[in-house]
Amino acid sequence: MSDDKPQPHPLLDDEALDRLDDFLASERVDADALDLIGAHGFLVALAVAPRDVPPATWVAELFHGEPAFDGDAEREEVLALLERLRRNAIEVLEAGGLPELPFDLELGDLAPEETPIGDWCAGFMEGVFLDETAWFAEDEEAAATLLLPFMLLSGLFDEEPDMAELANDRRRLESLVAQLPELVLDLYLHYRVPPETPKPKPRRKAPAGRGGKRKR
Template sequence: MAETPQPYPLLDDDQLDLLYDFLDSERVSDEALDLFGAHGYMIAQAISVAPAERNDRLAAVFDTAAEFDDTGQQQEIESALDQLCINATRAFEAGDVPDLPFDLDMSEEESDQEHPVRLWCAGFMEGVFSDETAWFEGHEDQAAELLLPFMILSGLFDEEDPELAAVGRDPREATRLAEQLPELTLDLYLLYRAPPEDAGKGSGKGKPAGRSRNTSRSGKSRSPRRGR
């Protein structure tokens, strides 16, 4: 019997606090990804067979040049972002799943776009949009099926597909989908690296459309949850 994938912390609490405070500050653009979006984006980069170059990854997180106090702070922030990607790869290679720094329960009263799950999924989809060919070429049906929960929960496609939007707004259904996210990231990683006969068959749900530009990339709403 296969072992159950275990949650693998990608950063410690101090690093999470560091990124949360900086990405929630006026040192970055209003369109910069917050901690949750950056976390999702970097995991997507770890999954992709054609990840962006380091400078391009950082540019995607910060949107425009960030204002650092000094080179020491810059190195600390950028190193934490790099570590997200590196540790995600280590987790997947060990057959484990990333430990997500927030509660997956979506039953709380909260603005749709401010829930950490939605921000994380929007950041993850940003990583997919950075090179859709790498994600879908040769795996279109399987990738689309595995990515569907990310698409629904991100809220980026609500205007394009009201039916999916309704699913994502239902607290019980949204929580059910959110609870699948860690293992779905591992499934996606294995999709591109497992032998073809082991990759499974997709449902043919189709390729997602591009990101809706009238949806903000960041919500900058909540600090990371401690002690899962």
């Protein structure tokens, strides 16, 4: 029996991801800046976001300031790779595809926050916090429901009683991890793809003598 589930698309090739990983892990970047996994989640959130965030804003947030770039060429190279990841995420999601996430979609015996899954979801939520008002403006309840898996897996909300209870449901966590690419697409469709508007009904011709034209 064939599996009809679409295969996830990588948002950057391995060479580009390695380049970003090396730079983000270097001492020229603030210790509180996002690492590669967190940055990936952050940029996917920006691709999904209800409205665009100015590059200067999200770059400063991702790096927690300005890294010590080795000249303009490296600055342009790194920023171009980050923007390409964001744009590729938009293109994949716009086509109804699934983004490939840079880790295995299984927790093993670990808590989510002890895995790359938790790091990625924490980075994703950083992207949400950057323009939180826009995410919750239209339909707060729907937004909270769609974002719940990312919040739960991020480990950022473990002290909230409701979250702590959900975090103990291991089967639920494993199910959410396996669905992460689909959950990203669901968010994109919610925020970026407007519902189809019904086709306008053809106007009925008014009868002659009541505003309509008389037959000649």
